[in-house]
Structure formats: structure tokens, C-alpha cells
Amino acid sequence: MHKRRVEKPDGRYLYLYGHAPPAETAAAHSPTAPPPAPHLRWHPLRQEWVIYAAHRQDRTHLPPETRCPLCPARPDAPPGEIPFATFEIAVFQNRFPALTPTPPPPPDLPVPAAPAHGACEVVVYTPEHTASLATLPPQRRELLVRVWADRYAELLAHPAVRYVMPFENRGEAVGVTLHHPHGQIYAYPFLPPVPEREAAAFREGPVLLRLLETAREGYTVLEDAHVQAFVPPFARFPYEVWVAPKRPHPGPWTFTDAETQSFARMLGEIAARYDALFQRPCPYLLALHAAPKGTEAYYHFHAEFYPYLRAPNKLKYLAGTEVGAGAFTVDVLPEVAAQALRETRA
Amino acid sequence: MHKRRVEKPDGRYLYLYGHAPPAETAAAHSPTAPPPAPHLRWHPLRQEWVIYAAHRQDRTHLPPETRCPLCPARPDAPPGEIPFATFEIAVFQNRFPALTPTPPPPPDLPVPAAPAHGACEVVVYTPEHTASLATLPPQRRELLVRVWADRYAELLAHPAVRYVMPFENRGEAVGVTLHHPHGQIYAYPFLPPVPEREAAAFREGPVLLRLLETAREGYTVLEDAHVQAFVPPFARFPYEVWVAPKRPHPGPWTFTDAETQSFARMLGEIAARYDALFQRPCPYLLALHAAPKGTEAYYHFHAEFYPYLRAPNKLKYLAGTEVGAGAFTVDVLPEVAAQALRETRA
Numbered sequence: 001m002h003k004r005r006v007e008k009p010d011g012r013y014l015y016l017y018g019h020a021p022p023a024e025t026a027a028a029h030s031p032t033a034p035p036p037a038p039h040l041r042w043h044p045l046r047q048e049w050v051i052y053a054a055h056r057q058d059r060t061h062l063p064p065e066t067r068c069p070l071c072p073a074r075p076d077a078p079p080g081e082i083p084f085a086t087f088e089i090a091v092f093q094n095r096f097p098a099l100t101p102t103p104p105p106p107p108d109l110p111v112p113a114a115p116a117h118g119a120c121e122v123v124v125y126t127p128e129h130t131a132s133l134a135t136l137p138p139q140r141r142e143l144l145v146r147v148w149a150d151r152y153a154e155l156l157a158h159p160a161v162r163y164v165m166p167f168e169n170r171g172e173a174v175g176v177t178l179h180h181p182h183g184q185i186y187a188y189p190f191l192p193p194v195p196e197r198e199a200a201a202f203r204e205g206p207v208l209l210r211l212l213e214t215a216r217e218g219y220t221v222l223e224d225a226h227v228q229a230f231v232p233p234f235a236r237f238p239y240e241v242w243v244a245p246k247r248p249h250p251g252p253w254t255f256t257d258a259e260t261q262s263f264a265r266m267l268g269e270i271a272a273r274y275d276a277l278f279q280r281p282c283p284y285l286l287a288l289h290a291a292p293k294g295t296e297a298y299y300h301f302h303a304e305f306y307p308y309l310r311a312p313n314k315l316k317y318l319a320g321t322e323v324g325a326g327a328f329t330v331d332v333l334p335e336v337a338a339q340a341l342r343e344t345r346a
Numbered sequence: 347m348h349k350r351r352v353e354k355p356d357g358r359y360l361y362l363y364g365h366a367p368p369a370e371t372a373a374a375h376s377p378t379a380p381p382p383a384p385h386l387r388w389h390p391l392r393q394e395w396v397i398y399a400a401h402r403q404d405r406t407h408l409p410p411e412t413r414c415p416l417c418p419a420r421p422d423a424p425p426g427e428i429p430f431a432t433f434e435i436a437v438f439q440n441r442f443p444a445l446t447p448t449p450p451p452p453p454d455l456p457v458p459a460a461p462a463h464g465a466c467e468v469v470v471y472t473p474e475h476t477a478s479l480a481t482l483p484p485q486r487r488e489l490l491v492r493v494w495a496d497r498y499a500e501l502l503a504h505p506a507v508r509y510v511m512p513f514e515n516r517g518e519a520v521g522v523t524l525h526h527p528h529g530q531i532y533a534y535p536f537l538p539p540v541p542e543r544e545a546a547a548f549r550e551g552p553v554l555l556r557l558l559e560t561a562r563e564g565y566t567v568l569e570d571a572h573v574q575a576f577v578p579p580f581a582r583f584p585y586e587v588w589v590a591p592k593r594p595h596p597g598p599w600t601f602t603d604a605e606t607q608s609f610a611r612m613l614g615e616i617a618a619r620y621d622a623l624f625q626r627p628c629p630y631l632l633a634l635h636a637a638p639k640g641t642e643a644y645y646h647f648h649a650e651f652y653p654y655l656r657a658p659n660k661l662k663y664l665a666g667t668e669v670g671a672g673a674f675t676v677d678v679l680p681e682v683a684a685q686a687l688r689e690t691r692a
Contacts, residue, residue, distance in 0.1 A: 043580040044553045045544045050580050051667075051675045054682075098667070098675045110560040111579045167670045175663025186667050193672035198391045207390045214456040233457045234389040234396050287670030306669065317521025318664045321397075321444070321532050323652065324513045324633030326539035329397045329444045336400075 001146050008032075008092065014081075017147045018088035019139060026083040027073040033095040038116035039106035040190070049190045051116055053098040062177055065129055070180035072127040086127055088140065089147050091185075094120040099186060101158070117160040117189040123147065125181045132181050132281065133168065134272035134346070141264040148185075148288065149253040149260075155187040156293060163188045163195050163292045170271075171283025173308050173315050183286070191292050199295040208244055208300040219334060221341045222269055226262040229270055231338040237306040237316060238332035239277070239341065241270050244302035251290035251301045267303060272346030274307050283308040283315075347492050354378075354438065360427075363493045364434035365485060372429040373419040379441040384462035385452035386536070395536045397462055399444040408523055411475055416526035418473040432473055434486065435493050437531075440466040445532060447504070463506040463535035469493065471527045478527050478627065479514065480618035480692070487610040494531075494634065495599040495606075501533040502639060509534045509541055509638045516617075517629025519654050519661050529632070537638050545641045554590055554646040565680060567687045568615055572608040575616055577684040583652040583662060584678035585623070585687065587616050590648035597636035597647045613649060618692030620653050629654040629661075 004022045006014040010032035016022035038053040063069070069080040072087060082090045093100075099118030106113035125136060125144060133141070148166050155164045168183035169176050191199075201207050215233050221241060222229040229243045243266045245259050255263065267286070274282035285306040291299035310316045310331050321327045350368045352360045356378035362368030384399040409415070415426040418433060428436045439446075445464030452459035471482060471490055479487070494512050501510045514529035515522050537545075547553050561579050567587060568575040575589045589612045591605050601609065613632070620628035631652040637645030656662045656677050667673045 041580040043578075043582065044557070045547050046540070046582075047543055047547055049673065050582050051673060052679060053675055054677060054679050109579055110557075110565075163671070165667070165671050167666050169663075169665045173663075174665040175661070184666065186671070186673075188671070188673060190673075192667075194392070195671060197393055201391045201393055211390070211456075219456075232389075233455055234387040236389065236392075236396050285665045285669055287666075304670075308665075315521070317515075317519075318669070319515045319520040319631045319654075320513050320530065320633075321511070321538075323631055323664070324650075325509070325511050325532070325534070325541060327395065327397060327532075327534060327536075329399060331400060333398060333400050 001143065001150070003150065012093040012095070014090060014092040016084065016087050016090055017143060017150070019143060020088070022087060023084045027085040029079045030081060030083050031069070031079055031095070035102075036097050036100050037104050038098050038100060039103065040114040040116050041106075041109060042112040042114075044111060048193050049114070051098045053096070053116070055096055062172070062179070065179075068129055068178065068180050070122070070124045070178055070182055071129050081122070082124065087124075089126070089143055090124040091121050091147065091151060094122050094184070099188065114189070119155055119158075119161075119185070119187040121151065121185040123151070123166065123183045123185060125183070129180050132170070132271065132275075133286070134268055134275055136181075136268060138265060138268070141268050142261055145252055145255070145260050145264045149251070149255065151185055152251050152253050152290060155185070158187065160189045161187045161293070162191050164290065165195075165287060167285065167287040169285055171281060171308065173283035174285055195289065195292045198289060199292050199299055202295065202298045202300060206248065206298070206300065208302060209248060212244060212246060219338045221273070221338055222266055224262050226259045227266050229266045231334045231341065233334050235330060235334045235337065236328040237308075238310040238330055239274070239307045239337045241305045241341065242302050243267055243270060243305070244300065248300040250296035250299055252288075269346065270305055270341075273341050273344045274305070276346040277340060277344045278309050278312045280312060347489065347496070349496065358439040358441070360436060360438040362430065362433050362436055363489060363496070365489060366434070368433060369430045373431040375425045375429060377415070377425055377427070377441070381448075382443050382446050383450050384444050384446060385449065386460040386462050387452075387455060388458040390457060394539050395460070397444045399442065399462070401442055408518070408525070411525075414475055414524065414526050416468070416470045416524055416528055417475055427468070428470060433470075435472070435489055436470040437467050437493065437497060440468050440530070445534065460535070465501055465504075465507070465531070465533040467497065467531040469497075469512065469529045469531060471529070475526050478516070478617065478621075479632070480614055480621055482527075482614060484611060484614070487614050488607055491598055491601070491606050491610045495597070495601065497531055498597050498599050498636060501531070504533065506535045507533045507639070508537050510636065511541075511633060513631065513633040515631055517627060517654065519629035520631055541635065541638045544635065545638050545645055548641065548644045548646060552594065552644070552646065554648060555594060558590060558592060565684045567619070567684055568612055570608050572605045573612050575612045577680045577687065579680050581676060581680045581683065582674040583654075584656040584676055585620070585653045585683045587651045587687065588648050589613055589616060589651070590646065594646040596642035596645055598634075615692065616651055616687075619687050619690045620651070622692045623686060623690045624655050624658045626658060
């Protein structure tokens with residue numbers, strides 16, 4: 001894998017990753033961003049940090065394709081974020097980050113506050129505006145898994161960073177503000193509630209290894225020698241799917257080549273089956289769950305897909321019992337979802 | 347307050363609450379529902395219960411006003427849920443409940459499962475199809491607070507129930523499937539994650555009492571001698587508002603008349619200001635946070651409003667960092683939100 005770092009005019013970094021060496025010369029300028037000033041505040045009842053990033057309110061919102069900031073530079077278009085005429089995968093610092101390597105001190109407040117140390121990156125999967133995780137060529141998806149592994153290694157090396165989460169919001173129903181196929185990476189200076197509870201569960205025992213065994217029959221959607229894709233028997237979303245390596249890894253940075261290929265293939269296949277099952281581009285949240293710093297010895301890496309549909313024309317909304325109490329209500333039994341996804345041909 | 351219990355043809359109960367004695371004779375029949383069969387499954391990584399209610403997939407979805415099941419009975423309309431020509435407030439068992447007093451045993455599964463004991467109720471605020479919490483007459487809103495208090499008392503009396511949460515999903519953006527002004531009540535047989543963490547925080551100290559004092563300046567939207575409505579300095583949603591009695595109460599069932607009136611007035615005023623601020627019916631989640639069973643001595647009751655807008659035409663979506671990691675990112679500073687809501691005239 002080739003990797004090249006470029007400095008943007010406003011000081012943000014941009015990485016070009018490729019099977020081939022990336023282009024040497026920028027073809028255009030980049031838009032500049034003002035220095036971000038996010039900060040953290042402590043929620044004393046939920047006992048969690050909340051991130052404040054007031055500058056994000058003005059972020060780019062569903063621009064037309066001709067003004068897409070993630071497309072490669074074109075002579076007839078305004079400058080985008082990637083000033084090259086072509087690329088394979090590009091990663092750059094979000095222009096409207098919620099977390100940043102150089103945060104200002106937090107304001108004086110009636111609750112505890114802290115600097116919003118960390119990073120928010122954008123991962124552009126392809127120069128093609130209308131592609132998707134499902135339609136990427138297999139080699140590009142493999143490259144994406146290697147890019148994630150490289151970002152994990154680089155971001156986790158910062159002493160302030162405690163947790164790194166690559167994710168993809170796909171579709172307007174999940175709040176996507178740019179259609180060009182891309183994901184994001186957040187590097188947090190604190191351990192967020194979800195990985196905190198997961199790490200506590202893994203500390204007690206190999207929960208996911210046991211599941212891969214006990215839930216294999218009836219819940220598996222796809223598997224090969226290295227990776228298993230399955231509907232967890234306790235799915236919180238209709239048609240939720242987890243993709244997990246059969247050997248426990250703290251993250252994709254310890255994958256063998258065969259595991260990388262297999263994991264990449266399954267991600268693409270699951271995304272494709274969602275689109276086929278619902279006969280439309282399925283909105284989803286895909287999040288990678290890797291070991292928080294210090295839990296590498298027992299945390300078992302996996303990816304979780306949360307589709308935001310419960311039927312072709314019915315969105316799954318989060319409100320009421322889910323957001324008010326934290327108790328999820330699901331309309332589709334995992335056994336039924338697994339069978340439907342097993343039988344779907346993309 | 348008058349209260350009358352009626353049995354529906356399928357065995358579900360219906361309560362009519364009123365300042366005046368409710369009508370004696372039903373004006374129509376009710377639709378019948380098959381016996382619900384929800385169950386619970388344990389999520390071993392997040393360490394929480396998930397509720398499965400497969401029958402909910404077919405629930406009534408955005409019917410036209412002429413077929414609204416929450417409108418009073420009319421000779422020219424199909425039978426609705428409330429077979430009376432008029433009423434003040436009606437409460438009945440949800441036809442598609444996620445929790446029920448008579449659940450079947452759970453299926454045999456590769457993860458722990460349990461019966462979905464509890465209740466799911468629908469609270470219809472008014473016979474008027476196009477009203478809202480904001481436009482209800484003050485007396486009706488007061489009656490609503492008294493109805494909640496009565497439902498808390500009755501549902502918490504069940505030995506299987508550990509937590510009760512009345513809430514309102516308002517607007518299609520929050521997943522509302524019926525437009526008629528109404529809320530819901532879930533009575534859970536387990537302590538869900540949110541009240542669990544809140545109760546743990548209250549056990550350590552009077553968190554909310556302290557906040558009402560320290561965050562009064564700069565964060566208060568409205569207050570009187572009894573109740574304070576404020577944007578918490580650690581709000582997780584843009585324009586989030588909490589409404590809390592100044593004296594700690596475990597729930598509205600220990601309110602004085604003056605507290606009931608004041609609390610009801612503030613709920614209506616906040617809902618009205620949201621509509622005025624965004625110049626549209628603002629989608630929101632309103633959840634009442636009362637003491638889980640056994641925490642009455644220290645839990646401080648309050649209501650939380652989560653508006654699902656971050657600007658008049660921009661929805662707040664839950665995905666990425668919020669749903670994947672549990673870390674909320676907010677674009678609007680609480681100080682700014684509080685000032686905007688303070689200056690808004692409904």
C-alpha cells in the first residue's frame with residue numbers, strides 16, 4: 001500500500017492511499033477552514049462527555065453533484081477537498097471537526113469541561129460520485145480495510161486518544177450531508193459509553209467467540225474460514241448484522257492478508273444484500289468496534305451494521321423508549337432477518 | 347379528577363379521565379387485537395435487555411384523519427380505539443404492545459431471554475385531532491399531569507414493574523405513526539440503561555438540585571416559585587430543555603396542586619416556544635424521568651424535551667458517533683439555545 005501525506009493550505013493534512021503510487025502534483029487549490037474550537041462538557045446525570053462544536057452548524061449540506069467537495073478536482077468545478085485529478089482512497093481532516101489535535105481551552109462553565117482533543121477524519125472511498133461500499137471493486141474495499149488499519153495505528157499513537165471509531169453514515173435518513181461514498185473516523189480523548197460497556201463485557205469473558213459458536217446455526221448470513229457475518233440473536237435494529245473475524249483481533253491492524261480480504265468481501269456483500277433486500281439504496285450506520293486503548297488483550301474486533309429500515313418504505317426511528325430510556329424495541333426477529341438476508345441475492 | 351375503567355371487546359382496558367364525569371355509554375365498538383407475544387433478549391456486549399415485538403411490524407401507519415383510531419367515535423367513521431362520542435383524556439392498552447401484563451414464555455434461544463412483562467399504554471390528550479401539547483387549554487394540560495401521576499401509581503404497583511416512562515414522540519421525523527395528539531407510557535420489568543445511570547448519579551448526591559442553582563443564570567428559559575425550565579449546560583440535543591420542580595420529588599404523584607399547575611404550564615409553554623422558534627410544528631421527544639422503583643428517596647423527577655431540529659429546515663439525526671459510540675455531538679451551545687428560547691414569544 002502506498003501512502004502520501006499532503007498539507008492543505010489551511011494546515012489540515014490529506015493522505016492519499018493507493019495500490020499504485022499516488023499522484024505527485026496537486027491539480028487545484030483547496031477551500032480553507034477557520035480554526036475549529038470545539039470543547040467537551042460533562043453530563044452529570046448520564047455520566048458521559050458531550051462534544052460541542054458550534055462551527056459545525058454551518059457545514060456543507062447536500063450540495064449538488066457539480067459542487068461535491070469529495071469529487072476529484074476538475075477544471076470546470078469549484079475547488080474541492082481533494083485537489084488531485086484522480087486518487088484511490090483519500091483521508092483528510094474534517095473541515096468542521098468535533099475533535100481536533102489543537103483544541104482551545106474550554107470556557108468557564110457551571111459543569112466540568114475539557115478540551116476536545118482528538119481528530120475527525122473523512123475517508124473518501126473512491127473518486128466515483130455515485131459508487132457505494134457495495135459496488136466498489138474488491139481490491140478497493142481491501143484497500144479501505146488497510147487504510148482503516150493504518151488510521152487506527154496512527155491515531156491511537158497520540159497519547160491523548162483513548163478510542164478510535166471509523167464509521168459510515170449512509171443515506172439521508174441517517175443524516176448524510178454529502179452523497180459521495182465516504183466514511184468518517186472519530187478519535188476520542190475519552191472512552192465513550194458504548195465501547196466502555198463492551199470492553200467491560202469482554203473483560204469478563206470471550207463473549208463474541210462464544211456467540212460465533214452458539215449463534216452459528218440460524219443466525220449466520222455468510223461465512224468462510226476467516227470471517228462470520230451474522231444477525232446477533234439480540235439485534236437492536238431490524239436486520240442488524242455483525243461481521244467478525246473468527247480469531248479474536250483487537251482491530252484490523254493485526255489481520256492477516258486473508259482476513260483482510262475476507263472481512264472486506266463480507267462488508268461489501270452485506271451492504272449489497274441490504275440494497276437488494278429493500279430494493280433501494282438502504283440507509284445504514286456501519287461502525288467498526290475495535291479495542292479501546294488498553295483492552296487489546298481481550299476485546300474482539302467486529303463491525304456492526306445498523307440498517308435504518310424496518311421494511312422497504314418504513315424507516316426505523318430512534319425516539320421514545322430507545323432515546324428516552326435506552327431500551328430498544330425491535331419488530332423483526334433476528335432469526336427471520338438472518339434467513340431473509342441469507343436468501344437474498346445481490 | 348374522575349376516572350372510569352371500561353373493558354374493550356378484546357379484553358384491553360380503557361380509562362376515561364376527566365374534570366367532569368366521563369360518558370356512561372359507549373357509542374361504538376372497538377377494533378380487536380390478537381394476543382401480543384413479545385419477549386426480551388439479553389445483549390451480552392451492551393449488557394442490556396432488548397424487546398422483541400414482531401407483531402408491531404403491522405401497526406397502523408399514518409392513516410388519514412377520517413380513519414384516525416384516536417378520534418372520538420363518529421357515526422360516519424370506522425370504529426376507533428375510543429368508542430365514545432366525546433372524552434377529555436383517554437388511556438388504553440396499546441394494540442401492538444412491546445410489553446404486556448400476560449406475556450407468553452420466551453422462546454429457547456442461544457442468549458438469555460425473559461417474558462416481556464409490563465405494559466404499553468396510549469394516552470390521548472384530547473378528542474381534537476389537530477391540537478398539540480402546546481395548544482391544549484391549561485386545565486387539560488393539568489389533567490394530563492394528574493393522569494400521568496395516576497398511571498405511575500397504578501403501574502408501579504405491579505410487582506413485575508421496575509420502571510415507568512411516559513413519553514411523547516411528536517412529528518413524523520421522530521417516527522410518529524398517528525398524528526392525533528397523544529403520548530405513550532411504557533412500564534418495564536427491568537431497569538433500562540438511562541434511568542439506571544441517572545439513579546446511580548442521584549445516589550451520589552443531589553445533582554439536579556445543584557444544577558437548578560448553579561445553572562440558573564444563563565440557562566433558565568422560564569421559572570416560577572415551583573418549577574424551573576432550563577437548557578442543561580451539557581445538553582445532548584440542540585435546544586434540549588429540562589423542566590424540573592424546585593423541590594425534589596420522585597415523580598408527579600407527590601406534587602402539590604400548585605406544582606402540578608406550574609409543571610403543566612411550563613410543558614405547554616416550552617412546546618409552544620419550539621413551534622414559534624422554528625416556525626413550524628417542531629418534532630420532539632418528551633420523556634418524563636421519574637424515580638425507578640426503590641430510588642424514590644433520592645431521585646429528582648424532571649421532564650426532558652429533545653427537539654429533533656437543529657435549525658428550521660435541518661433535522662438532528664442520530665447515527666455515527668451518537669449511535670455507534672454513544673458520544674453526542676452538538677452544534678448549538680446551551681447558552682445560545684437558552685437565550686433564543688428565552689426571547690421567543692409563542
